[in-house]
Amino acid sequence: MTKGEETKQFIIEKAAPIFNTKGIAATAMSDIMEATKLSKGSMYVHFENKDVLACAAVDHNMKILGNKLQAEMSKSKTAKGELFAYIDFFSNPVTPPIIGGCPLLNFGTEADDTNPVIKEKINNAIKLNQQLIQTIINRGISNKEFNPDWNYAEFATIMFAMMEGGHLISRMSGNNDKMKIIINSLKAMIEENSI
Template sequence: MSKAERTRQFIIEQASPLFNTKGINSTSISDITAATRMAKGSLYVHFENKDELSYAVVDYTLNKLVNYVNKSIGRAKTAKDQLFAYLDAIRDTLNPPIPGGCPILNFGMEADDTNDQICKLIHQTIAQSKQGISDIIRRGITNGEFQSTWNADEFAVKMFAMTEGGILMSRVAGNNQAISTVVRILQREIEEQTC
């Protein structure tokens, strides 16, 4: 990695918690210069404008979340344990793996009517997450862990939507009650589909 690439990556990493906590629109260039201790002109050497930086930050932050969840899933051996690992990875909303909480929710709600490029990134991440859940279930069915009648795609939508809703409710309430309830419901349903 060249010095310019390292500097660009440093800017993205420093801006990530700002954007995810304050929002894209509310994060100013001054916030970014303060976090990076770089002059405004230096930022523009690496990014043409705030939109380009925003896209890079959202992409980085989403990948960081996906990698965190995938690492948790990767430690589990069985399909059932992998689904449980997914739930465990996101269940503590007060100490989220990404500062500021779930970037899918944060960036998705901000960009849905304002930024098509970021909205597409969020959509891709959601689609990959649902596909990942479906794939785990299908492997579990193939391996004889889960009932063959379980609709993998339908449950993947349900699991993703319920966990994101539980995260939102818990973050707003300032406690993990809602996400804990959602996790229990989903774990119970996974158990019911286990052979």
């Protein structure tokens, strides 16, 4: 990495949790300058405006979240274990795996009417998550872990929506009580479709 690339990456790493916590609209370039201790001129050498930096921060948050999730899921030997690991990874929204909470929920709710570029990034990430769940279940069906008639595409949508909804409820209430109900319900659905 060149010195310029290192500085750009440093800015993204410092900006990502700020954007994820405060939101894009509420984050000012002065917030990023304070976190990085860089001048406005230095910031604009690497990012032409806040929107460009916000897009990079969204990508960074998603990458960090995805890497952490994959690391947890890779510890499982079975498809059912991977599904449970996915669920357990998101089981504590009050103390989330990345600073500020779920970037899909945070950026998605903010960008749906305001930022078509970020909206598309989040939409693609949602599709990828549902495809991941479908792929795991499909592999489990092939390995004879799950019932072959399980509608895994439908379940992937249900599971993803319940997890995101649980995240929202938990963050708003400041406790994970409702998320525990969702987790138990999802795991029971998986058990019902296990062989």
